[in-house]
């Protein structure tokens with residue numbers, strides 16, 4: 001914006017008893033406001049969000065993006081679901097606004113893992129694309145419900161399970177972002193007591209539930225309900241149901257995954273095996289611990 005223009009001035013003169021009015025105008029100096037360039041905020045300069053857990057999630061997500069995203073090389077980015085990945089999308093939106101990166105980030109195609117994830121992509125001004133057209137994802141970011149000492153994961157607490165697995169296994173590099181409460185001392189099933197989420201085709205849920213109890217000795221299997229907002233079970237983005245199966249502490253998550261997956265009617269399990277390359281755990285003081293495969 002340029003501030004300029006002619007300013008009209010009227011002067012009155014008295015000459016030999018007569019009053020004259022003289023009108024003229026002067027040009028104002030041109031004022032050019034200094035252009036403010038947006039730059040991606042430095043992590044160390046961030047103000048507190050007023051919540052230790054949100055600070056932890058943001059710290060994990062921002063660090064994960066800064067350290068793993070190759071703005072100049074990556075083109076297809078997977079964006080997961082949940083409350084931590086919100087800050088991943090936010091960080092990408094900040095890169096998009098920074099003139100140093102705009103040309104590259106504006107050409108990214110972001111692949112969603114569900115409805116919420118699609119909203120995050122659009123809300124941050126990023127391009128949304130479908131995995132059918134972009135089956136090779138350069139890098140994907142997602143949250144987790146629990147992470148064991150070997151970087152095996154339980155996911156699906158937000159019921160986006162199948163698409164999360166599709167996106168993470170289609171990615172060359174899968175990066176997990178979480179607050180430190182998601183870190184198990186050793187095994188899966190220690191902190192996350194809700195059970196392993198399992199996405200099933202609706203007519204098969206009773207059969208699968210019975211088999212989980214009888215053949216795999218699950219202590220309990222629950223058909224996940226929609227809660228107060230919905231009478232009846234949760235329906236996933238792929239129109240399936242979710243069973244939460246409690247196996248206690250899981251010594252061998254790969255073996256358990258394989259056995260569940262073999263049941264007719266199971267679409268996917270929430271056990272993400274040998275998939276995550278790194279996990280970023282945010283702490284409430286803003287520090288981040290990184291686990292690498």
Ligand SMILES: O=C(CO)[C@H](O)[C@H](O)COP(=O)(O)O
Nearest residue numbers: 082083084143156157158160
């Ligand atoms: O698997 C998921 C959704 O199905 C989420 O990634 C997982 O529940 C973690 O969510 P949050 O970041 O809110 O803790």
